[in-house]
Structure formats: C-alpha cells, structure tokens
Amino acid sequence: MSRKDWKNIFIxxxxxxxxxxxxxISLVGLSVFTAVRPFITVVLTGMLVDAVYAGVxxxxxxxxxxxxxxxxxxxxxxxxxxxxxFNRKLEYMQEIQGQPLNRKSMAMDYEYLENVDVHxxxxxxxxxxxxxxxxxxxxxxxxxxxxxxxVIAAVFVxxxxxxxxxxxxxxxxxxxxxxxxxxxxxxxxxxMVEFRFxxxxxxxxxxxxxxxxxxxxxxxxxxxxxxGCERQKDLRTCKQQKLYEREFEDIARGIKKTIDRIAxxxxxxxxxxQSVSAFSGFLVYVFAGLLACxxxxxxxxxxxxxxxxxxxxxxxxxxxxxxxxxxxxxxxAKDYIDYMGLPQRKHEGTIPVEKRRDDRFSVEFSHVxxxxxxxxxxxxxxxxxxxxxxxxxxxxxxxxxxKTTFIKLLCRLYDVTEGSIKVNGIDIRKYDYAQxxxxxxxxxxxxxxxxxxxGENVAAGGEVDExxxxxxxxxxxxxxxxxxxxxxxxxxxxxxFEESGVTFSGGEKQKIAIARAIYKxxxxxxxxxxxxxxxxxxxxxxYAGFDKMVGKKTAIYISHRLAxxxxxxxxLVFDEGKVVQRGRHEExxxxxxxxxxxxxxxxxxxx
Numbered sequence: 001m002s003r004k005d006w007k008n009i010f011i012x013x014x015x016x017x018x019x020x021x022x023x024x025i026s027l028v029g030l031s032v033f034t035a036v037r038p039f040i041t042v043v044l045t046g047m048l049v050d051a052v053y054a055g056v057x058x059x060x061x062x063x064x065x066x067x068x069x070x071x072x073x074x075x076x077x078x079x080x081x082x083x084x085x086f087n088r089k090l091e092y093m094q095e096i097q098g099q100p101l102n103r104k105s106m107a108m109d110y111e112y113l114e115n116v117d118v119h120x121x122x123x124x125x126x127x128x129x130x131x132x133x134x135x136x137x138x139x140x141x142x143x144x145x146x147x148x149x150x151v152i153a154a155v156f157v158x159x160x161x162x163x164x165x166x167x168x169x170x171x172x173x174x175x176x177x178x179x180x181x182x183x184x185x186x187x188x189x190x191x192m193v194e195f196r197f198x199x200x201x202x203x204x205x206x207x208x209x210x211x212x213x214x215x216x217x218x219x220x221x222x223x224x225x226x227x228g229c230e231r232q233k234d235l236r237t238c239k240q241q242k243l244y245e246r247e248f249e250d251i252a253r254g255i256k257k258t259i260d261r262i263a264x265x266x267x268x269x270x271x272x273x274q275s276v277s278a279f280s281g282f283l284v285y286v287f288a289g290l291l292a293c294x295x296x297x298x299x300x301x302x303x304x305x306x307x308x309x310x311x312x313x314x315x316x317x318x319x320x321x322x323x324x325x326x327x328x329x330x331x332x333a334k335d336y337i338d339y340m341g342l343p344q345r346k347h348e349g350t351i352p353v354e355k356r357r358d359d360r361f362s363v364e365f366s367h368v369x370x371x372x373x374x375x376x377x378x379x380x381x382x383x384x385x386x387x388x389x390x391x392x393x394x395x396x397x398x399x400x401x402x403k404t405t406f407i408k409l410l411c412r413l414y415d416v417t418e419g420s421i422k423v424n425g426i427d428i429r430k431y432d433y434a435q436x437x438x439x440x441x442x443x444x445x446x447x448x449x450x451x452x453x454x455g456e457n458v459a460a461g462g463e464v465d466e467x468x469x470x471x472x473x474x475x476x477x478x479x480x481x482x483x484x485x486x487x488x489x490x491x492x493x494x495x496x497f498e499e500s501g502v503t504f505s506g507g508e509k510q511k512i513a514i515a516r517a518i519y520k521x522x523x524x525x526x527x528x529x530x531x532x533x534x535x536x537x538x539x540x541x542x543y544a545g546f547d548k549m550v551g552k553k554t555a556i557y558i559s560h561r562l563a564x565x566x567x568x569x570x571x572l573v574f575d576e577g578k579v580v581q582r583g584r585h586e587e588x589x590x591x592x593x594x595x596x597x598x599x600x601x602x603x604x605x606x607x
Contacts, residue, residue, distance in 0.1 A: 005330035008337050012137055015340075023089045027138065030082040031145035037075045038311060039153050044068035046304030053299055086142070090135050100134075101125065104339065109346045110413040111373050118342065121335050124213075133336050140322050147319035154312035158284075158305055187280050194276040195320045201269035202324035205262050206331075212258040219251050273317040280316075284309045346415060346433070353435040354424060361439070361523055361554070362388050363410070367419035369577075370409060379405045381577040383419070387570065392555045394565035396598065397574035403558050404445070406574070407526055410556075411440050441517035445529040445558075449509040451496035454482070455489030458515050464489060468519055476515035478508055518550075525550045528558045562599050571595070 013024070044064060051061055101122070105113070112118045125133070222244065225235065235244060285306060292302045363386065370380040380402050387393060395403045408414050409421060412428060420427045428436060449457055455464035458472055469489055473482045485491040485502060492501035493512075504512070517525055557568060565571050566585045573581035573588065573595045581593050588595040 005327060005333070008330060008333040009137065009141075009326060011337055012134060012333060013141065015134075020089065023086065023138065026082045026086045026089075027142050028145065030079060030086055031142055032149055033075050033079040033082065035146045035149035035315075036153055037072060037079065038150075039157065039308070040068055040071050040075070042304055042307040042311070043157070045307070046298075046300035048300070049303055050298045050300030090139060100340065104342070108342055109344060110408075111345070112342055115373065118339070121339050123217075124210075125332070125335055125339065133332060137326075137333070140325055144319060144322045144326075147315040147322065150311055150315035151319065154308045154315070157308040158312065186283055190276045190280050191316050191320070194272060194317060195323070197272045198269060198320045198324035199327055201265045201272070202321075202327060205265045205269075208258050208262045208265070212255060212262075215251055215255045215258065219248075219255065222248050222251065269321070273321065277313040277317050280313045281309060284313075346412075347429050348433045349429055349431045349436070351426065351430045351432060353431050353439065361423055362386065362425070363554075364422045364425075365419070366422065368409065368416050368421060369418040370405060370414065371417050372414075378417075379577050380409065380416075383577070383579060385572070385579055385582070387554070391570055392550070392568045393557065393570045393572060394568035395556065395558045395572045395574060396560070396562060396565060396595065398594075398598075401574040402577040403574050404528060405577075407442070407528060407556070407558065410524075411442060411526070412436060439522055440524045440526060441520040441522040442526040443510075443513045443517045443528065447510065447513040449493060449504075449512050451492065451494040451501065453487075453490050453492050454485070454512070457493060457512055458489070458519050460516055460520070465519075468521075469515075472515040472519040473512070475518050476511045478511040478515060481508060522553070524554050524556065526556045526558075529560065562595070562602055 044067075048061060048064055051064065105122070225232065225244065235241060289302075292299070365383045365385050368380055368383040369378055371378045383406075395406065397403050405414075409416055412433065415429060420429075422428065423431070423436075423439075455466070455469050456462060458469045459465065466489060470479070470482065473479050481504075482488070487500070492498035493504055493509075495501040495503065514527070517527070555568075557565070559565060562585075569584065571581075571583060571585060571588055572579050573593070575594050581588055581591065581595050583591075589599055590596075
C-alpha cells in the first residue's frame with residue numbers, strides 16, 4: 001500500500017471516530033483481549049509441565065490453575081461484552097451503510113449529479129460494496145490489531161529463546177551463534193515472501209471482483225427486464241427473446257469464469273500462507289528442539305515456545321492477508337473519500353427572500369450566458385428578458401435550444417456562467433438558498449412519484465393537510481380517481497412496499513406531480529412538458545383548468561406542442577440559447593420566423 005492509500009484509510013477511521021469513538025475504543029480493547037488471552041493458557045501450560053516435572057506440591061499446582069482460570073474467565077467476560085457491543089454497532093452500520101452517501105448526494109451541488117465522473121464514482125461504490133465500506137474497513141482493522149498484538153505477545157515470549165540460544169551457541173554448540181541470526185533472517189524472509197504473494201493475489205482478486213461488478217450490473221439489468229410487463233412488451237413484439245437469451249448466457253458464462261479466477265487466486269493464496277507458516281514453524285521447532293536437547297530450556301519451555309511460535313506464524317499470515325485486503329481495496333476507499341469530499345461551489349447567500357402578501361415578484365435576466373461545467377459550448381448566450389408575477393409564459397423551441405437550462409438557472413440548480421439573474425432587483429445568488437427554492441413549484445419532464453402514500457407524495461412530506469391535498473388533486477384532474485381509492489390519501493402508490501397499494505397509470509402519476517406543485521402554493525409554477533404522458537382529452541382538461549390551477553401565480557410552461565401555448569399571455573421562442581421571438585400566439589403566428597415554422601409543421605396534425 002502506498003502512503004496515500006494509508007492516508008485514505010486513516011481518513012475513513014477519523015471520520016468514524018468523530019461520531020463513534022466508543023466503537024474504536026471497543027475495537028482496541030477487543031483486539032487486545034482476544035490476542036492476549038491464548039497466551040495465558042500457553043504460558044500456564046508450560047509452567048504446569050515444569051512444575052509437575054519438578055515434583056512440586058499439589059497446592060502450588062492448584063494455585064497456578066486458579067490464577068490461569070480466573071484470568072482467562074475475566075478476559076473472556078470482558079471480551080464477550082465488547083464483542084456484543086462491537087457486533088451490534090457493526091450490524092447497525094451495515095444496516096445504514098448507504099446513509100452517508102445518500103446524505104451527501106442530497107446535499108451536494110446539483111451540477112455533480114449530472115457529472116459523468118461523479119456518477120461513475122457513485123456507481124462503483126454501490127457495485128463494489130462501498131455501501132458497507134466503513135463497516136468492512138472497521139472489521140479488517142480489528143483483525144489487523146488482533147493479529148498485530150498476537151505477534152507482539154509471541155515475540156515477548158519467544159525472544160528469550162533466541163537470546164539464550166545465541167548465548168549458548170556462541171560458546172560452541174552447533175557451530176556458531178550466527179545460527180540464531182540466520183534462523184531469524186530466514187523467518188523474516190519467508191514472511192516477506194508471503195506478504196508479496198498476498199499483495200499480488202489480493203490485487204488480482206480485487207481486479208476480478210471489479211470486473212465481476214460490471215457483469216453483475218448487466219446481469220441485474222437483464223433480470224429486471226423479466227420482472228415487469230412494460231419491458232417485455234418490446235421483448236415479445238420485436239421477437240428479441242433469442243437476443244436476450246444469448247446476452248444473458250454470455251453474461252452468466254463471464255460471471256462463472258470470473259468466479260473461477262477468484263477461487264483460483266484464493267486457493268493459491270491460502271496454499272502460500274499455509275506453506276510459509278508450516279516451513280517457518282518447522283525451522284523454529286528445529287531450533288527449539290536443539291536448545292531442548294542441549295538442556296538450555298525446560299520441557300515446559302518447549303511447550304510454551306512451540307505454541308507461541310505457532311500463534312506467531314499463524315498471526316503473521318493473517319496479518320499479511322488483512323493488510324493485502326486493504327491494499328487491494330484502497331481504490332474503493334479513495335472513491336469514498338473523493339465522493340464525500342466534493343466541495344460546495346454554489347454560494348448559499350444570506351439575504352432572506354422578501355415576504356409579500358400579493359406575491360408580486362419581478363424577474364430579470366441580465367446578459368446571462370451559461371455553459372455546463374467541463375464544456376466549452378454555451379447553452380445560453382447573452383440572454384436578456386424581464387417578466388412579472390401573474391403572467392403566464394410559454395417557452396418553445398427545438399430540442400437543445402436551451403429551454404430546460406433556462407429553468408435550471410432560474411431555480412438555481414446551476415449558477416450562471418456570465419451575467420446575473422435578479423429577483424426584485426437582487427442577484428438571486430445573494431438570497432438564502434433554501435428560502436429562494438420556496439419560491440418555485442416545479443414539475444419536470446422526468447418527474448418522480450414515489451411508492452409512498454398518496455398524501456405524502458402530494459405534500460412532499462409526512463405532514464399532510466388533507467383539505468389542501470384533496471383540493472390539489474381535484475384541481476390537477478385526478479379527483480375522480482382519488483374518490484375511488486379505499487384508503488384515500490393513505491393509499492400507497494404501487495405495490496413495492498404494500499400489497500394493498502394501487503397501481504396508477506403514467507398519466508395519473510403526472511397529474512399527481514402537478515397536484516404536488518399546486519399543493520406547494522409557491523409564487524412560481526413551472527411545468528416542463530407537464531402533459532407529455534396524458535391523452536388528448538386529459539391534456540385538454542389540464543389546459544382548460546390551467547387558470548384555476550395556478551390562479552394569480554406566475555406560470556412558466558415548456559412544451560413541444562405549440563397548440564398548448566395559445567392560452568399563455570407571453571411566448572418565448574428559444575433558438576441556440578437565445579430568445580429569437582417573443583409575443584402572443586396571434587402575433588407570432590403572423591410573423592415570419594421560427595415560431596411560424598414550428599406552428600405550420602405541427603398544424604397539419606391538428607384536428
């Protein structure tokens with residue numbers, strides 16, 4: 001692992017310690033108790049063997065046993081309490097594993113959500129287990145501490161053997177005192193070999209798992225095709241079953257091959273660990289045996305040293321493996337740190353939004369230009385316009401002309417690249433962001449209706465004003481369906497969470513989204529293709545009741561259907577990021593320009 005990798009791991013642990021210091025304390029205590037407890041038995045066994053061999057009285061033997069049993073019991077009791085606490089916390093962290101990422105996602109600047117690199121980082125975290133990264137790292141750190149303490153404890157027990165052996169060997173036994181040094185060097189060399197192989201195998205397994213995560217994402221996608229009827233309509237009518245089966249089988253074969261590769265690396269890694277551990281143990285056993293034959297250590301000492309050496313070699317192997325795991329997953333830790341560390345670029349502002357009883361607000365775009373982050377192409381170019389609250393404005397134009405971007409800028413999902421947007425003469429970047437967002441009720445083309453109770457969807461929260469919610473549903477044109485629902489506002493949309501839930505059509509969901517905008521009762525109502533999922537009759541119903549829906553509020557309406565713009569007092573025609581025409585429908589229909597061109601292209605389809 002590089003220095004940066006270790007830094008990322010420590011950042012993760014530092015983030016954890018800010019909220020869960022008790023977890024780290026319990027982790028350290030648990031690691032120490034788990035590692036030291038076996039040595040009580042090891043040392044006690046050696047002492048008992050020597051005592052029996054020396055013929056000491058039974059009273060002393062009983063005292064040895066009493067001390068050992070009491071010490072072991074107390075450590076096991078403390079360990080049990082810490083295990084229960086640590087596992088409960090770990091389980092809790094795994095249950096809420098996505099919470100920090102989700103909070104970051106909801107709080108970050110909107111531009112990050114549309115950034116491809118940020119999106120791919122989030123996808124990697126989800127596919128490769130980043131949801132539970134903190135819990136996994138914590139579990140591995142616990143094992144590293146435990147094995148590290150075991151190694152240290154074993155060294156304290158075994159080192160006297162080397163010191164005594166080197167002293168005796170220096171007086172001529174088996175040649176030279178260099179034997180002990182050579183033995184130690186051989187063991188360290190074997191450990192280094194195991195570490196290198198462990199790193200290699202863990203990196204290969206991490207790469208394979210990364211590859212498999214992409215395969216599993218495709219596998220899940222194909223499974224979702226079969227889970228619902230909507231996608232199967234195309235599958236059946238276009239006779240794509242054979243294509244689907246071939247793709248599905250290819251992915252399944254690819255996953256099997258990857259699993260086989262991971263299994264192969266796992267076996268080879270385990271074989272390396274066992275071989276190194278066995279050979280290291282063999283060398284030290286030989287050395288201990290020579291010392292015992294020379295009468296330099298007791299029979300009980302051989303038992304103590306042998307058991308300690310076994311614990312030492314096993315712990316070194318496990319320690320190497322856990323360190324290798326951290327190294328192999330360092331990239332995931334980096335993704336987590338990078339994602340959680342994305343800075344807030346948007347200026348939040350501090351000025352409160354003016355509270356007006358008449359909801360009168362003036363909006364001015366002054367020399368506004370905008371290009372998306374990372375792009376050199378301007379989507380909006382030197383835009384200048386003004387409008388007042390109470391007007392009903394339609395925005396039309398070809399695809400990619402800047403219509404939706406205009407709305408994103410007005411709602412401050414993005415800040416302008418050049419120029420300024422002012423509300424009541426004040427740059428909107430100076431307003432308190434949360435208060436400014438309260439000015440807008442928006443229905444985007446890609447609106448979302450969640451599998452929550454109907455009332456919570458309309459109110460966009462858990463507290464629902466029943467009278468307002470029903471009124472909003474009535475005004476949005478979904479009142480008739482509402483009165484047929486058995487649970488009223490508590491009826492769950494869809495059956496994802498409730499078997500008693502009700503399935504709504506796409507058009508009904510769009511009306512529910514419109515009802516949510518009405519319920520918010522904001523001064524600005526913005527609708528981006530609000531009738532795209534409605535049939536002509538429902539669309540006509542929405543248009544006819546539009547005045548009733550928005551009342552005296554400012555309504556900004558984006559549509560590709562120019563017939564729907566006729567009720568608007570003001571129509572903006574966008575082309576290549578600029579407003580090229582502005583006026584009422586009757587005026588623009590008579591003018592030569594883009595509006596007339598678009599109108600004539602669609603008029604042939606009107607009844």
